[in-house]
Amino acid sequence: MDIGFIVEYIPLYVEAAKLTLGIGLIGIALSLIVGLLIAFIQYFKIPILRQMATGYIELSRNTPLLVQLFFLYFGLPKVGIRISSEGCAIIGLCFLGGSYMAEAFRSGMESVEKGQEESAFALGFRKSQVVRYVILPQALSVSIPALCANMIFLIKETSVFSVVALADLMYVAKDLIGLYYKTDEALLMLVIAYLIILLPISIVAAILERRIRYAGFGN
Amino acid sequence: MLTIRDVRKSFQENEVLKGVSIEVEKGDVVVILGPSGSGKTTLLRSINFLERADSGTLDWEDIHLDLKHASRKDVALIRKKTAFVFQNYNLFKNKTALENVMEGLTVARKVPKKEAEKIAKEALDKVGLSERYDYYPSQLSGGQQQRVGIARAVAVNPDIILFDEPTSALDPELVGEVLNVIKTLAKEGTTMIVVTHEIKFAQEVANKVVFMDGGFVVEEGSANEIFNHPKEERTQQFLRRILPDYDYAI
Ligand SMILES: Nc1ncnc2c1ncn2[C@@H]1O[C@H](COP(=O)(O)OP(=O)(O)O)[C@@H](O)[C@H]1O
Ligand SMILES: [Mg+2]
Numbered sequence: 001m002d003i004g005f006i007v008e009y010i011p012l013y014v015e016a017a018k019l020t021l022g023i024g025l026i027g028i029a030l031s032l033i034v035g036l037l038i039a040f041i042q043y044f045k046i047p048i049l050r051q052m053a054t055g056y057i058e059l060s061r062n063t064p065l066l067v068q069l070f071f072l073y074f075g076l077p078k079v080g081i082r083i084s085s086e087g088c089a090i091i092g093l094c095f096l097g098g099s100y101m102a103e104a105f106r107s108g109m110e111s112v113e114k115g116q117e118e119s120a121f122a123l124g125f126r127k128s129q130v131v132r133y134v135i136l137p138q139a140l141s142v143s144i145p146a147l148c149a150n151m152i153f154l155i156k157e158t159s160v161f162s163v164v165a166l167a168d169l170m171y172v173a174k175d176l177i178g179l180y181y182k183t184d185e186a187l188l189m190l191v192i193a194y195l196i197i198l199l200p201i202s203i204v205a206a207i208l209e210r211r212i213r214y215a216g217f218g219n
Numbered sequence: 220m221l222t223i224r225d226v227r228k229s230f231q232e233n234e235v236l237k238g239v240s241i242e243v244e245k246g247d248v249v250v251i252l253g254p255s256g257s258g259k260t261t262l263l264r265s266i267n268f269l270e271r272a273d274s275g276t277l278d279w280e281d282i283h284l285d286l287k288h289a290s291r292k293d294v295a296l297i298r299k300k301t302a303f304v305f306q307n308y309n310l311f312k313n314k315t316a317l318e319n320v321m322e323g324l325t326v327a328r329k330v331p332k333k334e335a336e337k338i339a340k341e342a343l344d345k346v347g348l349s350e351r352y353d354y355y356p357s358q359l360s361g362g363q364q365q366r367v368g369i370a371r372a373v374a375v376n377p378d379i380i381l382f383d384e385p386t387s388a389l390d391p392e393l394v395g396e397v398l399n400v401i402k403t404l405a406k407e408g409t410t411m412i413v414v415t416h417e418i419k420f421a422q423e424v425a426n427k428v429v430f431m432d433g434g435f436v437v438e439e440g441s442a443n444e445i446f447n448h449p450k451e452e453r454t455q456q457f458l459r460r461i462l463p464d465y466d467y468a469i
Pocket of ligand 2: 259260261383384
């Protein structure tokens, strides 16, 4: 193992890690927004949008991110739409993550008993008020484990971004292997970089889940 | 005051209400009796539109509605004038007792928080829960939860409270505390429709008893008429079944 080589190229990995994390976080934030919107569309049974949402979820869940990125990066330019590497990565991640987040929100919302909804209606709540005051607060605490798992899943999925020529961690590792044949060193740094990104997120997620379980409305 | 006429409701092929009419005057305590599956819950739920009837009308002072076609505004209006107490309490699990009672005021009626809190506390005091304001439903017994349910109904100052078997989900030893609260409300002149199997309670507070079976009102009258001199064979059978030592000939 060539320690000198590792030390020399650490800065390259740090840059790549920043890029991976930055795009990952933007993609996750957008996925959460898309997911919540879709969960609302389904809950309020908004015609047309609802069918579109179902179609989107099927498409998103049944195609690999790699294929989605290929489509964005190599397919769209053929019809004159050109999107930067970063743009493709963010859109791809959001397209993939939106459906997973939507399912997490939806199952949380469905976990709130119908009876609570009915008693809110009987008190004169409008449907939007039922969602805001009764369903969402309870749904979120149920959804959080799934939302956290999705976040970690999405960060891992960023490892395919190199196909759209984004200089992320995977890209740097492949580059170093190709240029210097330092396979062991390059891969070791790759694994460590992902661990450094993902471990804190996993730990925060675990703490959050624990706290939510114990903060459960007097349980 | 409130008249419901000829309510019909089917679930798929199953006709659950076959033209039910019911009349409520101010201050009435109407008890609805009937075997399970006779449509009592569906009737109550049709009144405040938790269920949309297939046909029927509702007349309430200057409000005249077709139950099937009532607009959202009409529905909102009726819901503001009524309150519903559920068999399973249906409290908001993420809210304390006090918040549960306040919510109908602050969210649905835009009552300022301070004022809502005052009203909610009075309602909880009234049902004997002045020591339990900050408890979550999961920390309360069934009887206490149902009393929060009643406080929640009382707090919005409805013209009628609809009770759907308010004590059926309770352990026998907790039934009394809930019935006592309802009795107190009845004696204060609260207008209410109560679906219940508690015959003694019905005899004590009802000024009108309606017996339903198979989606019809079979018989109605004063508590004395229904319990002591039932005319219909089906009413007699029902009373004999739920009161084994029942002798209507007396
Ligand atoms: N949402 C529903 N969907 C289908 N069937 C229903 C529904 N609600 C009630 N029913 C049926 O309607 C009938 C009357 O029910 P219900 O009004 O609850 O009677 P009760 O309260 O007198 O026991 C029952 O046969 C029940 O199975
Ligand atoms: Mg019932």
